[in-house]
Amino acid sequence: MIHCAIEKPVLFSYEECLWFLDxxxxxxxxxxxxxxxxxxxxxxxxxxxxxxxxxGDVLRLAxxxxGDKHMPAVEAFVRAWIDFDTPLERFxxxxxxxxxxxxxxxxxxxxxxxGIPDLFECLCWCVIGQQINLSFAYTLKRRFVExxxxxxxxxxxxxxxxxxxxxxxxxxxEQLRALQFSGGKARYLTQIARAFCNGDISRKxxxxxxxxxxLRMLMRLPGVGPWTANYVLMKSFRxxxxxxxxDAGLLNALLRHGLITHKGESSRIDELFAQFAGYxxxxxLYLWRSLxxxx
DNA sequence: CGCCAGGTTAGAG
DNA sequence: CTCTAACATGGC
Numbered sequence: 001m002i003h004c005a006i007e008k009p010v011l012f013s014y015e016e017c018l019w020f021l022d023x024x025x026x027x028x029x030x031x032x033x034x035x036x037x038x039x040x041x042x043x044x045x046x047x048x049x050x051x052x053x054x055x056g057d058v059l060r061l062a063x064x065x066x067g068d069k070h071m072p073a074v075e076a077f078v079r080a081w082i083d084f085d086t087p088l089e090r091f092x093x094x095x096x097x098x099x100x101x102x103x104x105x106x107x108x109x110x111x112x113x114x115g116i117p118d119l120f121e122c123l124c125w126c127v128i129g130q131q132i133n134l135s136f137a138y139t140l141k142r143r144f145v146e147x148x149x150x151x152x153x154x155x156x157x158x159x160x161x162x163x164x165x166x167x168x169x170x171x172x173x174e175q176l177r178a179l180q181f182s183g184g185k186a187r188y189l190t191q192i193a194r195a196f197c198n199g200d201i202s203r204k205x206x207x208x209x210x211x212x213x214x215l216r217m218l219m220r221l222p223g224v225g226p227w228t229a230n231y232v233l234m235k236s237f238r239x240x241x242x243x244x245x246x247d248a249g250l251l252n253a254l255l256r257h258g259l260i261t262h263k264g265e266s267s268r269i270d271e272l273f274a275q276f277a278g279y280x281x282x283x284x285l286y287l288w289r290s291l292x293x294x295x
Numbered sequence: 296c297g298c299c300a301g302g303t304t305a306g307a308g
Numbered sequence: 309c310t311c312t313a314a315c316a317t318g319g320c
Contacts, residue, residue: 126301126302127302127303129300129301129302130300130301130302130303131299131300131301131302131303131315131316132300132301132302132316132317132318133299133300133301133317133318133319133320134300134301135318135319136300136317136318136319137300137301139318140317177316180316180317180318181316182315182316182317183315183316184303184304184314184315184316185315185316188303222303222304223302223303223304224303225302225303225304226302226303227301227302227303228301228302228303231301244301246302247301247302248299248300248301248302249300249301250301288301
């Protein structure tokens with residue numbers, strides 16, 4: 001067991017981030033227990049288990065034995081996953097300028113944009129979640145991971161890793177249909193997996209491109225439309241201005257705040273987001289956050 | 296039973 | 309380019 005402490009950034013709330021990580025009880029890629037996050041991570045062919053806990057001014061990381069040499073990679077993953085490196089001061093100023101949103105820095109202060117660093121995982125999660133309610137989406141993801149992903153058992157924990165593209169590329173549509181995936185989702189998932197295996201797409205290819213090119217590259221994949229492409233920019237590439245256009249939850253949040261009176265007021269939405277240049281993705285996150293009551 | 300859900304696609308006009 | 313139906317199923 002090796003430990004490490006990361007200094008928390010300004011405007012960081014362990015509690016808020018933990019709330020986000022724990023808000024859905026059916027998450028299968030990590031566990032939240034006793035205020036700690038436990039997760040498995042594949043690094044260079046090895047699977048290491050790590051644990052995150054609150055250490056006051058620091059975040060504590062612990063890696064289970066054997067994984068000592070992977071601490072730098074785990075630390076880098078956690079920093080990226082929980083978005084340590086975005087300063088939020090300016091965003092909170094922007095929120096305070098909009099009366100309907102001015103409560104947010106107080107209510108959700110320190111909430112960070114928890115990402116999905118792996119591009120393949122992020123795309124699969126989008127396809128799984130399209131046009132179904134979130135709880136069913138988590139059910140489908142669990143079935144997907146439990147049936148086709150990896151398992152690690154260490155120190156009394158059973159943890160799972162996301163299926164690899166080579167595994168998913170070999171799946172038959174009927175295997176996914178049996179898990180109650182629609183025919184469309186089943187086809188998209190296997191086709192996207194093949195695109196990764198073929199090298200038709202990879203993070204390395206997409207990352208260097210400007211936003212429009214990234215969107216275009218992503219939308220060439222089957223099952224990837226504007227919503228998914230922007231969601232991927234937000235959660236996997238950390239584009240600060242990516243907005244999941246037309247998102248059902250986002251529209252509901254805008255309605256609840258009286259920022260629009262009916263869905264389809266795209267010009268008014270554009271105006272609002274224009275005020276949040278540099279932090280549009282964070283505005284989406286905080287609006288999503290507002291849809292869930294505090295536990 | 297009906298309507299909506301972290302949408303996308305194919306086909307028609 | 310815009311509009312529509314179909315997709316499959318759960319939650320309410």
